[in-house]
Amino acid sequence: MTVKSENVKLFTEKAELVSAVVSEVSSLAEAYQYTIDLCGKKEACKLLVSGCEEGLSDKADALCETKIGKTIAAPSLNKKQFSALEKQCVDNGFQLLKDGLRKHLGGIDIGFTFADHGIAETGTIVLNSRSEELRIATMISEVHVAVLPKSKIVADSYALESYMEECMRKADYTAFITGPSRTADIERVLAIGVHGPLELHILLLEDK
Amino acid sequence: MQDAKSFKEYKGQVREALGDEFLRTAMDNFAIAYRTSRANAFKDIDDKALIKDIADAKACSTANMDELYAQFKEEAEKNGAVVHLAADAQEANEIIARIAKDENCTKIVKSKSMTAEETLLNHHLEAENLEVVETDLGEWIIQLRDEGPSHMVMPAIHLSRHQVSDTFTDATGKKQDADIQKLVKVARRELRQKFTEADMGVSGCNFAIAETGTIGIVTNEGNARLVTTLPRVHVALMGLDKLTPKLHDALRVLRALPRNATGQAITSYVTWITGTNECAVAEGDKKKVHFVFLDNGRRALAKDPMFSQVLQCVRCGACANVCPVYRMVGGHKMGHIYIGAIGLILTYFFHGTDKAKNLVQNCINCGACKEICAGGIDLPGLIKEIHARIQDEEGHPLSSALLGKMMKNRKLFHKFLRIAKYAQKPVAGNDGFLRHLPMIFAPDHDFRSLPVVAEVPFRDMWPKVKPVKIADPKYKVAIFSGCVQDFVYPEQSVATVESMRGKGVELEYPMDQSCCGLPLQMMGEKVAGRDVAIQNMEAFEKSDCEYILTMCASCASHLKHNYPKMLGHDPKYAIRVQEFADKVIDYSSFMNDVVGIDEDDFRQTKGEKVTYHAPCHLCRGLDVKAAPRELMVKAGLEYVECAEEEVCCGFGGTYSVKFPKISEQLLSKKMDNVEATRADVLLTDCPGCVMQLRGGANKNGLDLEVKHVAELIAERRK
Ligand code: SF4
Ligand code: SF4
Numbered sequence: 051m052t053v054k055s056e057n058v059k060l061f062t063e064k065a066e067l068v069s070a071v072v073s074e075v076s077s078l079a080e081a082y083q084y085t086i087d088l089c090g091k092k093e094a095c096k097l098l099v100s101g102c103e104e105g106l107s108d109k110a111d112a113l114c115e116t117k118i119g120k121t122i123a124a125p126s127l128n129k130k131q132f133s134a135l136e137k138q139c140v141d142n143g144f145q146l147l148k149d150g151l152r153k154h155l156g157g158i159d160i161g162f163t164f165a166d167h168g169i170a171e172t173g174t175i176v177l178n179s180r181s182e183e184l185r186i187a188t189m190i191s192e193v194h195v196a197v198l199p200k201s202k203i204v205a206d207s208y209a210l211e212s213y214m215e216e217c218m219r220k221a222d223y224t225a226f227i228t229g230p231s232r233t234a235d236i237e238r239v240l241a242i243g244v245h246g247p248l249e250l251h252i253l254l255l256e257d258k
Numbered sequence: 259m260q261d262a263k264s265f266k267e268y269k270g271q272v273r274e275a276l277g278d279e280f281l282r283t284a285m286d287n288f289a290i291a292y293r294t295s296r297a298n299a300f301k302d303i304d305d306k307a308l309i310k311d312i313a314d315a316k317a318c319s320t321a322n323m324d325e326l327y328a329q330f331k332e333e334a335e336k337n338g339a340v341v342h343l344a345a346d347a348q349e350a351n352e353i354i355a356r357i358a359k360d361e362n363c364t365k366i367v368k369s370k371s372m373t374a375e376e377t378l379l380n381h382h383l384e385a386e387n388l389e390v391v392e393t394d395l396g397e398w399i400i401q402l403r404d405e406g407p408s409h410m411v412m413p414a415i416h417l418s419r420h421q422v423s424d425t426f427t428d429a430t431g432k433k434q435d436a437d438i439q440k441l442v443k444v445a446r447r448e449l450r451q452k453f454t455e456a457d458m459g460v461s462g463c464n465f466a467i468a469e470t471g472t473i474g475i476v477t478n479e480g481n482a483r484l485v486t487t488l489p490r491v492h493v494a495l496m497g498l499d500k501l502t503p504k505l506h507d508a509l510r511v512l513r514a515l516p517r518n519a520t521g522q523a524i525t526s527y528v529t530w531i532t533g534t535n536e537c538a539v540a541e542g543d544k545k546k547v548h549f550v551f552l553d554n555g556r557r558a559l560a561k562d563p564m565f566s567q568v569l570q571c572v573r574c575g576a577c578a579n580v581c582p583v584y585r586m587v588g589g590h591k592m593g594h595i596y597i598g599a600i601g602l603i604l605t606y607f608f609h610g611t612d613k614a615k616n617l618v619q620n621c622i623n624c625g626a627c628k629e630i631c632a633g634g635i636d637l638p639g640l641i642k643e644i645h646a647r648i649q650d651e652e653g654h655p656l657s658s659a660l661l662g663k664m665m666k667n668r669k670l671f672h673k674f675l676r677i678a679k680y681a682q683k684p685v686a687g688n689d690g691f692l693r694h695l696p697m698i699f700a701p702d703h704d705f706r707s708l709p710v711v712a713e714v715p716f717r718d719m720w721p722k723v724k725p726v727k728i729a730d731p732k733y734k735v736a737i738f739s740g741c742v743q744d745f746v747y748p749e750q751s752v753a754t755v756e757s758m759r760g761k762g763v764e765l766e767y768p769m770d771q772s773c774c775g776l777p778l779q780m781m782g783e784k785v786a787g788r789d790v791a792i793q794n795m796e797a798f799e800k801s802d803c804e805y806i807l808t809m810c811a812s813c814a815s816h817l818k819h820n821y822p823k824m825l826g827h828d829p830k831y832a833i834r835v836q837e838f839a840d841k842v843i844d845y846s847s848f849m850n851d852v853v854g855i856d857e858d859d860f861r862q863t864k865g866e867k868v869t870y871h872a873p874c875h876l877c878r879g880l881d882v883k884a885a886p887r888e889l890m891v892k893a894g895l896e897y898v899e900c901a902e903e904e905v906c907c908g909f910g911g912t913y914s915v916k917f918p919k920i921s922e923q924l925l926s927k928k929m930d931n932v933e934a935t936r937a938d939v940l941l942t943d944c945p946g947c948v949m950q951l952r953g954g955a956n957k958n959g960l961d962l963e964v965k966h967v968a969e970l971i972a973e974r975r976k
Contacts, residue, residue, distance in 0.1 A: 064523065101443035105432025110451040152538055155454045155488075172524040182536040185487050189480060190450075203890035207509045214530065215505055221533035223486075230523050232482040233442060235396035235414055236422050238288060241442035244395055245449065246480030246527070249478045 053200045053257060057170040061203050062254070064173030065247060070250040079254045080096030081197050082135045085122065085162055088251065089151065090142050094193045095120035096144070099157035100248060116156035123147040124162035125183035132209070135162070151186040161191030167210055168203035168252075174228040175252060176210065178217055185223060194227075194247040201257045259407040260594040260605065260613040268591075273919050275587040285585045288415065288901070292579045292662035295521025296630070308514050313509050315633025316570035319499075320560045323569075326369040326468040326501040327551060334471030337533025341471075343498075347608075349375035351551045354379060354460065354493055355386045363388070363458035365450075369475070371462025372396040372410060372573055373495050373552055375595045376608055379460070389715050390460075392483040396924070402429050408589030410575035410597050411519045411794050416588050424911045434974045449481070460486035461512055463496035464488045464515070465508035466549070472532040473549065475507050476515060478525045486531060491542035493548045495530075497698050498556045499569040511572050511632075518632045521572040535894055539869075544970070546907040564643060568607070571600050577627035577637055582906045583620055586920050591618065594609030599627035599637035606644045611651060618645045620917060622924075623780060624874035624911035639823070646782040661778065662786030668772035668793060675745045677841050716748035723752055725759070729755050732762030733852065736803035736844075738794075738817065739811035741773045742945040748801035750945055751968040752807050753862045754845060757972035761853050761855045770797035774813040779820065780912045791821050793829070806841040807848055814909065815879030818842040844876060845968055846886035846943055857892050865895035868970070869937035870905040871928065871951060873944035886967055893974040895941075901931040909950035924953040932962065939963045941970060 062072045075081045089095040102114035124135060125148055132148055139146040147154065163184060167176035175196050179185040188194050204210055217224055230247030237247075242248055262268035275281065280578070319326060331341040344350035350373075358366065366388055368374065368636030380390045380401070392401040396414040400407060401427050414422070423436040426444055434444060461482050465474035473494055475482045486492050516522040537545035560566050578584045578598025593601025594613045602621060606614035618641055627637045665671050676930055716723075718740050743751045755765060771794055778787035794817070798806055808814045818839050825831035827933070849855050868890060876882050890897040908914060909925030932940050940951055940962055951964045 055951070056553065088945050098927050101447035104444045104447070105430060105434060106431040106444065106447050107432070107451075110430070113451045113454060114447065120463055152488075155450065156508045171966060174524060180535060182487065182538055185483065189487065197515045207512065209507070211509070215470065218467075218472045218530065218532045219930050221535050222472070222530070224530040225483065225531075226524065226530075227529035229480070232526050232591075233395045234520070235394070235399070236417070236438045236441060237284065237419055237421075238291075238412065238415065239438045241439055242531055243440050243445055244481075245393070245484060246320075246478045 054203070057203045057205055058200050058254065060170040061168050063171055064171065065198070065229070066085065066173070067233070068173060070173060070229050070252050072252045072254060074256065075197070075253045076256045078197070078255070079134070081255065082138055084251075084253060085135070085160060086138050086142055086144075088193065088195065089122060089144055089160055094249070095122075095144065096161035099159070099192055100243060120144045121147060121154065121158045122149055122160040122162055123158045123183075125151070125181060125187050125189040126150060126164055127162070130176060136219045144190050149183045151183050151190070155190055158187065158191045160193045160195055161187035163188060163196045165196045165198040165212070165252070166202065167205050169200050169210065170203055170227070171206040172228055174207075174226045177225045177227060179223045179225050180221070188225070188227070189246055191247055192243075193249045193251065194230075194250045195253065197253045198235050199255045199257050202215055259590060259962070260617060261614055263411065265616050265619070268630050269917070272587050272591050272620070272917065275591045276919055276923060278588070281588045281820060282586070284415060289585045292521065292850065294872065296518065296576070299492065299517035299523060300523040303513070303517070304342070305514070308510070308581065309632055312511055312572070313508065313567075313570050314631060315502070316514055319507070319567050320569045321504050323436065323498050323560050325503060326503060329468040330466055330471050330501060332471070333469065333531065336551055337471060338507065338544065339471065339533050342548060342550045343536065344550060344552050344554075346554050347552070347699060350377045350495060350550055350554075351379050351382035353509070353550055354495065355383055355720060355861040357491065357493055358388055361546060361928065363489075363491055363884055364461055366390045366393050366458045366461045367452055367454045367485050368397075368461065368488060369485040369720070370397055370594065371460065372463055373497050374460065375407060377495070377552065379495065391449070391456070393449050393452065393485060394477075394479060395442065401423060406590065406595060408597065410452070410573055410580055412575075422425070425599050434446060453484050453488050456489045458491040458493065459489040461485050461492065461494045463494045463500055465502055465504075465511065465885075466496055466500045466551075467505055467508055468501055469504050469708055470532055471521050471529055472505070475529045475531070476512065476525050477527050477529070481526050487528065490494055490537055491546045491548070493550060495550045495552065497552050497554070497574040499571070513643070514632045515572050515574050516577040518630065528581055528971060531731060533895065534783060540903075551723070559607060565640065567635050568600070568603055568640065570635055573598055574632045576632060581620055581629055582624060582626065582627040582908075582924055583920060586923050592755040593617065602641050603637065603644060606648070608838065611648055612840060613953055614644065615648050615652065618648065621869055622906055622908070622920075624906040624910065624914045625878035626874070626906070629878045642782070646784045649782040658781040658783055658957045661781060662783035665775070665778060666786050666789045668770065671772060674714070675711065675741070679791055697837065700747055708950060711745055712748050715749065716744045717767065717769060718749045719748055719752065723755055724767070725755060725765055728762065728764060730762070731764035733805060733909050734803045735766070735805045735807045735848075736762050736798055736801045737767050738768070738771055738798070738800055738806050738808040739772070740808060740813040742949065743809055747945050747948065747966070750809055750948070753966065753969040753972040754807075757849065757852065757968050757975060759975065762855065766798045766801055766803065768801055774816045776812055776816040776820075777912050779816070789822050791824050795821065795825070795831070795835055798838060798932065799834065804841065805848060805852070806838070806842050807845065808944065809845040809943070809966060811873035811876035811879065814842055814844045814948055818880065822906055842953060843878055844882055844943060845883050846876075846889050847880075850889045850892075855889070855892065857894070859976060860893045861976055864895060865974055866939050866970070867937045868894040868933055868939045868941050869900040869935040870903060871932070871942040871947055873942060873947050874906050875945050877904045884953065886941075889943065889967060893971055895970065897973070898937050900935050900936045904929070907947050907954075909952050911946060914950070925950060929954045929958045933958070933960055939965055939970065941967045942963055944969050
């Protein structure tokens with residue numbers, strides 16, 4: 051796998067343009083550390099998720115109550131990776147979830163994923179989300195942290211055609227994600243985080 | 259939504275919308291911001307070439323709709339989805355209600371689907387005692403308020419934060435602030451709760467890829483992802499026009515759709531779903547997936563040689579974004595369910611003549627929508643065509659039929675124009691203006707607003723004005739004056755002749771020419787319009803000219819583009835009309851690009867401070883943008899660019915008689931922009947625009963001269 055530096059540059063520029071936070075990491079360990087820091091120090095993880103402080107209907111309020119503690123979901127980590135991250139979570143008093151995310155629809159602080167590809171032209175990450183847990187983790191978390199190997203960044207969407215067509219030969223759910231969830235439905239004023247994550251952090255991983 | 263029972267009632271509603279201050283300001287801001295963001299988004303892309311590729315590919319899909327459906331069904335069902343085809347809206351709704359019953363679903367969450375709006379799905383499901391919640395923020399707001407969308411992409415654009423806050427106060431039972439960021443968070447939590455209890459999700463679809471049976475959904479909010487993931491049943495409803503052979507086609511549309519819709523390079527989310535995916539709460543951990551395709555006239559439309567292009571629409575909503583009428587009256591008066599230029603057309607096909615007949619008259623024919631349409635559709639052309647069809651179905655109003663009759667006979671028509679000169683006498687000098695000459699004959703026309711019909715029309719001046727024959731002409735030109743220059747502003751034609759003095763131009767004026775026929779087309783009088791076209795073509799065939807020069811942008815674009823459309827399919831005329839059309843040229847292009855007039859041809863004194871109005875039919879109709887601006891500068895004029903220089907002045911010929919209030923508003927906007935330039939003279943390339951703009955300058959009490967470009971060019975010549 052070769053890294054095309056112009057793709058990485060363009061990707062970063064375009065992703066930042068739509069308010070994604072792009073950083074570089076040299077290893078997975080660094081990515082975990084980033085996530086833990088985000089959850090702890092930068093207070094991305096809260097007891098209450100966003101919106102729960104507003105005046106809500108009783109049912110919506112009740113759903114807010116179901117969130118307990120600070121949670122990170124990382125459904126696509128393998129066993130070894132999971133226990134590495136879990137150890138750090140425990141040390142910091144966070145809960146790390148691998149599955150059963152439907153029980154946490156009230157809110158998850160961070161969803162941690164591996165992106166399959168990046169599209170430089172638009173700053174998009176491509177996430178094959180056949181796994182339902184993975185899908186939920188990227189939809190209901192307040193913050194989405196995605197690790198993207200630099201070599202997986204292509205110039206434009208056309209370059210992914212054969213990869214995607216291969217995926218689509220059987221049941222499949224593939225997502226293009228570009229920046230956080232947004233809306234401009236009230237008076238055309240941009241508001242971030244209407245349904246999905248309020249922040250998208252992309253960690254560009256140096257390929258070994 | 260259209261509920262007006264008569265044209266009069268519709269006009270009343272339009273007037274009301276014009277008085278809605280919030281709407282007007284919101285629409286203005288949007289129109290201006292949109293233009294910039296679209297331009298930025300396409301900065302590095304050849305949008306015309308991309309749109310052409312999309313249009314060609316969509317046309318091909320349209321032609322193969324049935325085959326693509328069969329292929330999609332086979333592929334999707336291989337992967338566990340169930341595919342349905344509904345003949346009409348009622349059947350689509352019944353299929354979806356039945357799926358809900360069969361699967362024991364009671365609570366439905368929905369993401370945005372214009373197709374579901376088309377079928378009025380929510381009403382149907384609610385009548386079956388199913389709970390339906392829209393989860394797109396804008397759609398949810400209008401659902402709570404029981405209103406229809408006012409834009410295809412931003413359905414609640416007509417509402418203020420205060421209205422939304424009141425609506426949310428009612429919905430939550432808690433007092434809400436009018437702070438947009440907070441309101442969005444309230445929606446986040448309220449709708450999240452709805453997601454947790456829903457057992458069925460209904461989504462729309464932007465692409466249905468036949469090769470793999472995959473659907474693609476384009477959204478910003480992420481609600482479609484939740485709708486297609488959390489509930490155990492997923493139903494996607496889509497028109498047959500969403501079918502496309504391969505992923506590549508979808509990716510191509512995706513390059514244009516968000517850019518054209520909101521000026522985004524891509525939306526936050528694009529979701530590609532194939533078959534049945536994992537779902538922990540479903541039987542056997544597999545989601546139940548149903549794809550419902552809607553025909554509702556699309557298969558018939560696909561076979562219509564003229565209207566099949568309607569199916570090339572990708573629902574970007576841009577045709578509303580740039581429409582000056584939409585900007586004035588908002589979506590509820592510029593569509594029924596589908597909004598904007600495409601809305602006027604689709605209303606006729608999907609919702610019938612009754613809903614469409616008033617709407618289709620509300621297009622000023624400025625061409626702004628056609629210029630940016632992501633599907634490459636000739637929107638104004640089709641709107642006029644539907645207007646004509648409806649008149650054929652329902653009978654032509656007396657005024658329009660009379661007009662048609664009269665204009666078919668040039669001598670009679672010109673005689674009436676000469677008589678009008680006397681009819682206006684008692685009120686001559688009044689500051690009102692008739693908007694389009696042939697409308698003298700419309701019954702609701704107010705004679706007080708006649709412009710002063712000239713003492714002597716240009717055709718009678720010709721023998722005197724005509725330049726002496728030159729021995730070795732460089733250019734052989736025949737003038738097409740158009741009725742306004744002939745009978746109202748002959749001095750503009752005279753100036754034209756004057757301005758090319760000494761440049762080797764041989765001029766002639768074929769006497770058998772008549773009105774170009776555009777007003778007839780605007781009024782839906784197709785047959786008369788065609789007759790007039792033949793007369794004009796034949797009038798110029800007697801000449802050996804290389805150029806047919808017209809100083810009226812509307813005439814020029816009508817002669818050049820619409821004549822071949824009207825006559826080109828008739829073998830008797832096909833070649834002749836093309837030859838005719840190829841010769842047609844507008845004044846500025848002729849002077850600037852053909853004659854190549856330059857600085858040395860003009861006096862060296864400092865010229866006046868001028869600004870410019872770009873006539874719709876010149877800047878978009880003929881794609882002439884640089885020529886008039888270069889000409890002004892070469893002539894030594896101090897040209898100051900005007901804001902929104904290419905936005906319609908509200909003339910629109912017969913339109914301004916039908917919708918005087920909209921026309922007036924467009925004009926007053928134009929005048930504000932012109933005034934801000936502090937120019938002494940406003941120039942333009944069309945006598946119709948001159949008429950309108952003079953009226954505006956007069957009314958606003960501006961110390962401003964309005965002239966045809968040719969007049970100042972003639973004055974500035976050495
Ligand atoms: S031609 Fe102009 S007025 Fe007519 S629908 Fe298109 S943008 Fe609107
Ligand atoms: S008609 Fe053209 S501009 Fe209008 S929504 Fe469809 S594709 Fe977009």
